[in-house]
Amino acid sequence: MEKLIEILEDLQPEVDYETNEELIDGRYLDSLTILSLVSEIEDEFDVEIPTVEIIPDNFNSAKKIWALIERLKEE
Amino acid sequence: MKNYLKILIFLIGLAILFEIAAYFFIPNKSNLREFGYFNKTKYEILSEPNNTIDVAFLGDSLVYNGISPMYLWKNYGFTSYDCAGPAATPEEVYKYAKVLVQSQKPKLVFLEADVMYRNSKSLHVYRYKAADIKKYFPLFTFHNNWKQISDDEWINPYKGFKYSNKVSGPNKDIHRKKTKKVQEIESSNREYYEKTIKLLKENGIEVIIMENPTVNWNYRRHNGTEKFAKDNDVEVIDMNVENLGIDWEKDTKDTGIHMNYLGARKVSKFLGDYIVNKNIVPDHRNDKSYDNWNKAYELYQEKLFN
Amino acid sequence: MSYFKSIYLFVILPIIALIYNLIPKKRQWFLLLANFVVFYIMGKFRLIFLVLSIISVYFSARFIKKAEDKKEELLKKKDADKKVINEKIKKKKKLILVLCLLFNVAFLVVFKYLNFFSTNINLLLNVFNVNYQFKMIHLIAPMGISFYTLSAISYIVDVYNGKVEAEKSFIKVSLFLSFFPQIMEGPIARFKDTADDLYSGKKIEHNNFILGYQRIMYGFFKKKLIVDRINPLVSSIFNNYASYNGLTIFMGAIAYTVMLYMEFSGTMDVVVGSGQIFGINIPENFRQPFFSKNVSEFWTRWHISLGTWFKDYIYYPISLSKPLKKLTVKLRHKLGNHYGPLISGSIALFVVWFLNGLWHGAGYTFLLFGLYHFIMIAGGNFMGPVFVKLTDKLHINRENIVYRVLQSIKMSLFVFIGEMIFRADTVKDALGMFKGIFTRFSFNFSELSIMGLDIYDYVVIVLSVIFVFVISLLKEKNIDVNDKLSKKKLWIRWIIYYAFILMICIFGAYGPGYEPLDPIYADF
Numbered sequence: 060m061e062k063l064i065e066i067l068e069d070l071q072p073e074v075d076y077e078t079n080e081e082l083i084d085g086r087y088l089d090s091l092t093i094l095s096l097v098s099e100i101e102d103e104f105d106v107e108i109p110t111v112e113i114i115p116d117n118f119n120s121a122k123k124i125w126a127l128i129e130r131l132k133e134e
Numbered sequence: 135m136k137n138y139l140k141i142l143i144f145l146i147g148l149a150i151l152f153e154i155a156a157y158f159f160i161p162n163k164s165n166l167r168e169f170g171y172f173n174k175t176k177y178e179i180l181s182e183p184n185n186t187i188d189v190a191f192l193g194d195s196l197v198y199n200g201i202s203p204m205y206l207w208k209n210y211g212f213t214s215y216d217c218a219g220p221a222a223t224p225e226e227v228y229k230y231a232k233v234l235v236q237s238q239k240p241k242l243v244f245l246e247a248d249v250m251y252r253n254s255k256s257l258h259v260y261r262y263k264a265a266d267i268k269k270y271f272p273l274f275t276f277h278n279n280w281k282q283i284s285d286d287e288w289i290n291p292y293k294g295f296k297y298s299n300k301v302s303g304p305n306k307d308i309h310r311k312k313t314k315k316v317q318e319i320e321s322s323n324r325e326y327y328e329k330t331i332k333l334l335k336e337n338g339i340e341v342i343i344m345e346n347p348t349v350n351w352n353y354r355r356h357n358g359t360e361k362f363a364k365d366n367d368v369e370v371i372d373m374n375v376e377n378l379g380i381d382w383e384k385d386t387k388d389t390g391i392h393m394n395y396l397g398a399r400k401v402s403k404f405l406g407d408y409i410v411n412k413n414i415v416p417d418h419r420n421d422k423s424y425d426n427w428n429k430a431y432e433l434y435q436e437k438l439f440n
Numbered sequence: 441m442s443y444f445k446s447i448y449l450f451v452i453l454p455i456i457a458l459i460y461n462l463i464p465k466k467r468q469w470f471l472l473l474a475n476f477v478v479f480y481i482m483g484k485f486r487l488i489f490l491v492l493s494i495i496s497v498y499f500s501a502r503f504i505k506k507a508e509d510k511k512e513e514l515l516k517k518k519d520a521d522k523k524v525i526n527e528k529i530k531k532k533k534k535l536i537l538v539l540c541l542l543f544n545v546a547f548l549v550v551f552k553y554l555n556f557f558s559t560n561i562n563l564l565l566n567v568f569n570v571n572y573q574f575k576m577i578h579l580i581a582p583m584g585i586s587f588y589t590l591s592a593i594s595y596i597v598d599v600y601n602g603k604v605e606a607e608k609s610f611i612k613v614s615l616f617l618s619f620f621p622q623i624m625e626g627p628i629a630r631f632k633d634t635a636d637d638l639y640s641g642k643k644i645e646h647n648n649f650i651l652g653y654q655r656i657m658y659g660f661f662k663k664k665l666i667v668d669r670i671n672p673l674v675s676s677i678f679n680n681y682a683s684y685n686g687l688t689i690f691m692g693a694i695a696y697t698v699m700l701y702m703e704f705s706g707t708m709d710v711v712v713g714s715g716q717i718f719g720i721n722i723p724e725n726f727r728q729p730f731f732s733k734n735v736s737e738f739w740t741r742w743h744i745s746l747g748t749w750f751k752d753y754i755y756y757p758i759s760l761s762k763p764l765k766k767l768t769v770k771l772r773h774k775l776g777n778h779y780g781p782l783i784s785g786s787i788a789l790f791v792v793w794f795l796n797g798l799w800h801g802a803g804y805t806f807l808l809f810g811l812y813h814f815i816m817i818a819g820g821n822f823m824g825p826v827f828v829k830l831t832d833k834l835h836i837n838r839e840n841i842v843y844r845v846l847q848s849i850k851m852s853l854f855v856f857i858g859e860m861i862f863r864a865d866t867v868k869d870a871l872g873m874f875k876g877i878f879t880r881f882s883f884n885f886s887e888l889s890i891m892g893l894d895i896y897d898y899v900v901i902v903l904s905v906i907f908v909f910v911i912s913l914l915k916e917k918n919i920d921v922n923d924k925l926s927k928k929k930l931w932i933r934w935i936i937y938y939a940f941i942l943m944i945c946i947f948g949a950y951g952p953g954y955e956p957l958d959p960i961y962a963d964f
Contacts, residue, residue: 069777070777086737086740089736090751090755090756090759090785091778091781091782091785091821092777092781093756094759094760094768094781094784094785095768095772095777095780095781097760097765098765098768098769098772098781099772101765102769108760109601110756110757110760111598111601111602111603113752113756113760114752137646137649140930144934144937147934147938148938148941151938151942152945155942155945155946159946273945273946274945274950274951275951277945277946277947277948277951278951280896280946280947281894281896297955298955299955300955436894
């Protein structure tokens, strides 16, 4: 989780990732940032995020992104 | 149940409101008030002063899309009116004719033949009749008067004509096979048209049956109309066989069924020449008492610029 | 046919609602019947293609489900070779998906693009002196094909990806793709948004009925007071742009954008309101787009359902495809976080805007419209960090209200030009108008008076636009006027209703002398 927040802060430093719950809906992360984020996560955590998982619901908060990573790891 | 009732009461209130509001918008100087309350919007010609119309065109949508009284006024100087409703039936044409002779003394009346071939009981006709309900609320007809509510005279620049600049051709070749076959006219339709002709003739009006150009036309109809005209001793002109120079792809607004403004100009020009040749209608263009028609023409021009 | 026809709004819709409510059970069956009846009444009776679409996606989804079940079964066997089975089933699923997509896209191509292709091929043949010409076939596209096809595709792709369970009930899938308020102009529905509500057949709640009709009247207001009144101005400027001054042409572009917004968002008011009556939450298609910061954001707030469709089914699948993902990783190390994904993103963006242009119609103006937006948005992405640095250096607060307003105005100017291209009859006209704006940059007040609009018309239009602006501003501040109004006391509500209806009836542009504008989006 800490690693993830580090990645996020690297990509877009102006957001408080502990509390923000509308990263996508509030347009804090745009589609280009998502592209970076996805490739970074895949590198870092050795998972593959299929495009179908790229929906606001999975990316709206750091917690949700983490949950997604955990889930993908298990699969 | 309570909620249904609420909605009902709301609607009744609305209807009353519409009628009250309409009072402020109905033109003052017209003979509308003499003819029962609901007739005034049903028969648009009632908004014209008595005995000012020289020529009337009775019929259905072919008439109000195809004939522009303002064009006729500008180019020929006689006054005319399109007395027509959508999907009109012969019975309605007869009723309109009755209103016409009560309020006007036209020299010439044209009757559209298309009406005689209408199936008066079809769903299509009922659909239009349902839309007639709005005529019970004059507000919908006269609401635009808020712009000239301070003027004491209301000028209608259309005279029953419906302007359209849409272009939509039939997208197919129009084949018209000649035939000797005759399309029968349904007896009740025939009856109402005969009554109409009789009524008009009794009032000293010359009657002419006309067929406006439309893709729906064919030679069987043409023959049927000729026969009907002969039986009733009236003149007939068929603008589908005359050379009007209609370009079906450009001059029609809905796949060739109705004329758009370009087509209407051609139809009106043809009819104008035809009427003037009869030498029975006057030219009022320089007559001071018809100044309103010149004003109406100006308004009409403005609208056409759209 | 348009949803704004009085006969639809005040006769057909209430009758359907009434009968729906009187039926004791299985209301969803009646709703399905109503869909087909309305489809018929609306004129273009090409129901068969909708039915074919429904059948194709329903059964394809079921076959995919069956393949999945079979996989489970095979995997349970002791000596199962997992890899082989997975591969085999995957192939099978893919085949079903591809066939279903081809089937549905084929109709779209035939009805919308065939003539465009044959015209172009004929031109080419002419160039090469080949003495053969393809015949033009005039096909009238089935109502709503551009919309329901995309909905159908989203359903089958979601099933394929396991995001949506293949639906057992044929009725439910049919309802989802044919709901009459949505069929003509969207929003492009997603299965999980509306299908359950549609199928539930709930009784109509009085409050929903009121909210729904309030919303519908708001849309009706936009159409009658603004769209139909401003239409003559727009068409006279676009039809004769060569004879007008630059500022007048630009005003035409603004007027068209306003008209398009009022027309489309007004239709959506009617659509969402109609859904609300039946207790169905149709997702919003607009979110006050003119308050956006930039063109890119604008397109996430205008025709939202189309934007998210492209994002989900085109943009991400392309930009996150294996080769492009590799490229992104590589470039990120060299160029940093912002410019790293830019190339993959731009490639996907280009495809999206190419298809977006094409979706609106087969014509070069639409392709140019797509290209224009691609350039604007990709350019914005490219310049983004530069602007941030610049504003930082100049110590400008980017949340400052003045700065925000200026941003929105700048964004709007770009949008006006985009919509001007969109409306122009040919690419030549679009470029001619663009040139005209800059080379004949002067203004003659008299030009405004010859377009069939008088001073009264302008007053009505301006006041109405201000009215819509205020409502939108409140919405932007999270105050929903529609909702607030429905909670007022009965007599207050009624007075407001009566006044509002009377206002529409008196100041609406209808009756002799007005030609109602045909729905713009229904043709796409």
